[in-house]
Amino acid sequence: MNAIDRTNDMPRRRFVALSGALGAGALLTGTGASAAAATGPDPVPVPVPVPGKPSCCPCPTDPMPPGGPSPCPPAQMQSLCGLPSDTDPLWQEVQYCTQGIVPPSGQRPDCLKTTPHYAVLHGRPPSPRNYLLLPSCRITGIECPFLVSPNVANYWHEAWETGRSGGDVPVASLNIGLGINSQSARRFQQLHIHMAGVLPSTQLRLQALEAAxxxxxxxxxxxxxxxxxxxxxxxxxxxxxxxVLGLDALTQNLFVLLNQNVVGPLGLDMAGQTLIVVPKMTAMGFARSFYVLNSDSSLPSGTNTCDHLLVY
Structure with missing residues (x-):
């Protein structure tokens, strides 16, 4: 199982109160376990890229949303978003990548990409389609109200640009999936977006739902x-x-969209949500649109982990 643990959910009222303190503008701008290697992908027709060429010739990118460097959660949010002095293993690895601080274990992680806003590391277990994107800020996870503030970095956009074909750390899968677990369904307490694959059958199912x-x-x-x-x-x-939601680009803050359009109206907790992004792929390559999936345990047969769909 990939990055799974049990923790306590944060009451939604506390999340809303703190996120609201950052400014209502943030909400108004709107801006699984691994599949067994022996089974492999479903035997369904999928587009095959031309050798030596990117799958979307070249793969177009989404424009970055406006804004300068992203600040980190303020001190008053550290009880919910984590202290910089915390000893979570993933946070220690981020500090090594961004500040050169060697973890107490003495093991130096392989920093695949480091920017002022995030670092990319191997997932566990390491594979050519199992990577993690982690903020350089101390952010425990989806329950941190700083994620719906106006100036937070667009981690989902960065995960797609990094993991796509032609990106700096491309996922070795024709069908890519990005995902984040709920607070109760993760092992490590530093926000991490999984950059992995999805089965061709998942891609085809989403396209069939769209057509219907x-x-x-x-x-x-x-x-x-x-x-x-x-x-x-x-x-x-x-x-x-x-x-299931369709978007033309990842330029909006997905945490804001989830909080504003699902969590708030349905009276749910951000802490209990999972989010998954699947770029739409056709025979011509990337179709410049995305499926954004959300689930939680309040749904019939719902789930609070992305691990059921992602292939590591």
């Missing part, structure tokens, strides 16, 4: 029941229910 009008066309419709759909897991655990 079962993908929400706008974030304001994301919580509607007609956009909930079962999707078969890559780990053999059967179908899980997800809320």
């Amino acid at each position: 009008g079962r993908v929400a066309p706008h974030p304001s419709q994301w919580a509607a029941t007609q956009y909930r759909a079962p999707i078969t897991g890559a780990d053999g655990s059967g179908d899980r229910t997800y809320r």
Whole structure:
């Protein structure tokens, strides 16, 4: 199992109060376990890239949202977002990559990419399609209210640009998936976006849902029941229910979209949510759109981990 643990959820009222203290503008701008190697991908037709050429000739990128360097959570949020002095292993690895501080274990991680905003490391277990993107700020996870502030870095956009074909740390899978676990379904307490693969059958299922009008066309419709759909897991655990949204780009803050359009209206907790992003792929390559999936334990056959769909 990849980065799984048990912790206590934070009450939603406390999250909303602290995120609101950062400014309502943030909310108004709107801006699994590994599949067994022996089974492999589903035997379904998928586009095959031309040798020596990127799959989307060249793969187009999304524009970066405006804004300068991202600050880190203020001191008043450290009880929820973590202290810089914390000893979480992933946070210690980030500090090594960004500040050169050797972890107490003496083991130096392989820093695959380091920027002022984030670092990219190998996932566990290491593989050519298992990477993690971690903020350089101390942010425990999805429950941190700083993630819905106006100036937070766009970690999802950066994960896609880094892990796509032609990116600095490309995921060795034609169908890429990005995911984050809930607070209770993670092992390490430093926010990390999984950069991995998804099965071709997952890609085809999402495209079939879109063709049937079962993908929400706008974030304001994301919580509607007609956009909930079962999707078969890559780990053999059967179908899980997800809320499915379509986006043309990852320039908006997905944490804000989730909090504003699903968590708030349905009276849920951010701490209990999982988020998964699957770029749409066709025979021509990247189709310049994304499926954004959300689930939690309040849904029938819901889940609070991304591990059911991602292939590490």
